[in-house]
Amino acid sequence: IPLSKTVRCTCIKISDRPVNPRSLEKLEMIPASQSCPHVEIIATMKKNGEKRCLNPESKTIKNLLKAISKERSKRSPRTQREA
Amino acid sequence: IPLSKTVRCTCIKISDRPVNPRSLEKLEMIPASQSCPHVEIIATMKKNGEKRCLNPESKTIKNLLKAISKERSKRSPRTQREA
Numbered sequence: 001i002p003l004s005k006t007v008r009c010t011c012i013k014i015s016d017r018p019v020n021p022r023s024l025e026k027l028e029m030i031p032a033s034q035s036c037p038h039v040e041i042i043a044t045m046k047k048n049g050e051k052r053c054l055n056p057e058s059k060t061i062k063n064l065l066k067a068i069s070k071e072r073s074k075r076s077p078r079t080q081r082e083a
Numbered sequence: 084i085p086l087s088k089t090v091r092c093t094c095i096k097i098s099d100r101p102v103n104p105r106s107l108e109k110l111e112m113i114p115a116s117q118s119c120p121h122v123e124i125i126a127t128m129k130k131n132g133e134k135r136c137l138n139p140e141s142k143t144i145k146n147l148l149k150a151i152s153k154e155r156s157k158r159s160p161r162t163q164r165e166a
Contacts (some may be wrong), residue, residue: 021114029110031151068114068122077104
């Protein structure tokens with residue numbers, strides 16, 4: 001059995017549905033490797049920890065990365081106003 | 084005890100050292116939330132699974148994101164030449 005040729009990607013199907021940045025718990029990026037020939041992007045949702053594979057070339061992922069960075073600068077750790 | 088005010092970020096110290104994209108197993112991005120007021124970026128290294136927190140505004144992270152995407156297009160799943 002040619003085990004060495006087995007491709008073991010994490011994602012089976014890839015979603016192009018938009019992801020709300022506020023519903024996102026975390027985003028994982030797994031670079032291409034010997035076990036999977038393409039980059040994989042996995043979004044874990046806050047609600048029930050659902051995992052969703054995203055298309056790395058989609059607008060969804062570009063918007064998400066932008067939103068995550070913006071979120072950061074909006075809530076600067078030094079100038080928190082929340083209670 | 085005002086437990087609700089406890090900030091629980093994952094990262095304690097943040098590294099500005101460059102990360103070789105080839106040594107990277109995965110990259111996690113955790114958006115700002117009630118438990119941590121700023122975005123966190125955690126790189127897991129292939130070698131012994133070492134985790135390293137990166138500065139989201141550093142060049143390191145920008146270069147890394149670029150490298151991961153390039154890696155993908157270089158090794159298109161349809162045109163593998165390896166073995």
